[in-house]
Amino acid sequence: MTEPLWTAREALAATGGLLTDSKDWVAEGVSIDTRTLKPNDLFVVLKDQRDGHDFVPDAMARGAVAAVVERGDCGPGPHLLVSDALDGLRALARASRERSKAIRVAVTGSVGKTSVKEALAAVFRSVGKAHWSEKSYNNHWGVPLTLARMPRSTGRAVFEMGMNHAGEIRDLTTLVRPHVALITRIGPAHLENLGSMEAIADAKSEIYEGLLPDGVAIYPADDAFASRLASHAKETAAGFLLDFGVTPGAAISVTGFESGPGGSTGQVSVLGKTVPFALRAVGDHWAWNAAAIFAAGIASGIDAEQVADALAEVEPEAGRGRAAKIAFPDGEFTLLDDSYNANPVSMRAGLSVLAATAPDRGGKRIAVLGEMLELGPDAPALHADLADAVRAAGVSTAVLCGKLMKHLQDALPAGIETIYALDAEAGVGALAEQLGDGDVVFIKGSNASGVHRIARALTEGRAFGGGKDR
Structure with a gap:
């Protein structure tokens, strides 16, 4: 049996709330998202783009044992009524720490x-x-x-x-x-x-x-x-x-x-x-x-x-530098997927990985770089300053996505072919036209640049007209 995480009485004592309906439930987990909620989870309503109260009926249908709510008129099932659900979650966190x-x-x-x-x-x-x-x-x-x-x-x-x-x-x-x-x-x-x-x-x-x-x-x-x-x-x-x-x-x-x-x-x-x-x-x-x-x-x-x-046994996560061989209509290429977020320091670190990865069978190095965000007034210069790292990595072709990457395009030497794409969707098509057998493709950028979608399109084969629909 899964170890009980919260009983109704423990959650009540932690939050100082009010139990309605059943007072004897036992939760094996805590969830704030019905899409990933598991049976016997305690569902906590939070307000972000949507109000979590709207999802209480769905949570109960998916097997939640109770819901931490701010009002009692949001659906069926046992409730733990609190004045603020995020504060209630923090109270559970403190109680978990203390025990x-x-x-x-x-x-x-x-x-x-x-x-x-x-x-x-x-x-x-x-x-x-x-x-x-x-x-x-x-x-x-x-x-x-x-x-x-x-x-x-x-x-x-x-x-x-x-x-x-x-x-x-x-x-x-x-x-x-x-x-x-x-x-x-x-x-x-x-x-x-x-x-x-x-x-x-x-x-x-x-x-x-x-x-x-x-x-x-x-x-x-x-x-x-x-x-x-x-x-x-x-x-x-x-x-x-x-x-x-x-x-x-x-x-x-x-x-x-x-x-x-x-x-x-x-x-x-x-x-x-x-x-x-x-x-x-x-x-x-x-x-x-x-x-x-x-x-x-x-x-x-x-x-x-x-x-x-x-x-020695740790595998890199997807989007964080994982290397994979991917077959496509013209042969096979190596994907270095480092697409999860970026700043100037991590971008240079990732390009050093590209530099250390040799293409096969006469292939080339391709860098797919998305713009880096939240850099303030120095953002244009910080993008342009990456030119030396791109050159040192031995990049033959650079696919640059996002408005700020125009500054890097302007700074790159003539020997590097540059393709400027306003967004990741345009970048997918541009990259597919450049790929050849034995190439090494490195992908990195801020999450909002969308270059992680290029990595996914390559992995699923959609960049070449196959794989799953978007």
Whole structure:
């Protein structure tokens, strides 16, 4: 039998609400979306583009045991009536935290946070009962949902935290109260909202404010803002500071790293002890990711050798650098799907993977790049500045999607063929005309640029007139 997550009485005590109809239900999960709701879930109505109250009848039809609602006239079934459903979800999250003995790790950063979170979750699963943020559930509803879903028997849990504005991570970390807080790297993501790189570093540093007394604050030694991050950490309840990177002298330092089409290998110095490791992921940026994972792993009480063993089995997620061979009418090409979001730092890291991936049978390197958003007034220059990375990657053809990518097109040298597409739909057709046998195709851009749809069209064969309908 699945472990009970919430009884009616426990949810009532956590939220201070009012139970209607049945008062003896038992929930095995928590859901905010009827499309993914499972039988015996507790459904929480939230208001976004739609009012969750409208979906209560559907939730009950799909097997929800009860619904957390703000009004009682929204449909059948047992209800837990609260004044504010999001506050009710946060109350469940706090109660879940308080009843659990799990070691909690919080992860943020401008680049790499989801990859590090997923790999760290795999490390945690290898040594016991683990819990982690699904997908990129890292915002004001995703974090409390993840915490409210945490089984009471969890041994270790990792929570991804994102933000668009100052103060948002503070709210998330004080809800989770982590034992370990990690910042991956600082980059110009959300520069439009925060105004400066210093402000971004300060906003990310809020993650340390939720640390439990004597918690561990982890920061990147190689980052330009390392001292600023460390200074923030010292003003919190952190009892220990750990730095990581490729800088000699860092507490966790990658001392050797090689990456190729089949994966990566390296050695890491963990508090003076050298440990070899291997990854199925590729790209020089994985040296920093690996160091961060080792740092969070040992801070969570896991031996470095156990971390290395688990890392060797981690598969890259779709959209985050996964390589795949794809057959098409003219032969076969390699797809490097790194299409999940982008900023200048992650874009350069991804292009380094393309540079390290050799085409087959005389093929060429093709870069499909979507515009990067939320970069503020420097956005045109930041796009144009990618020209050197595109050239260094050995790109023959660049398919550029979105208005801001026009600045990169203007900056690229004449030797690189450029195709400018206003949107991803136009980019699919342009790319299909360029593809040849043995080519390597790299895809990356902000989510709103839509280039992930190009990756999907290639994977499903729709770019060549086959596969599923859109």
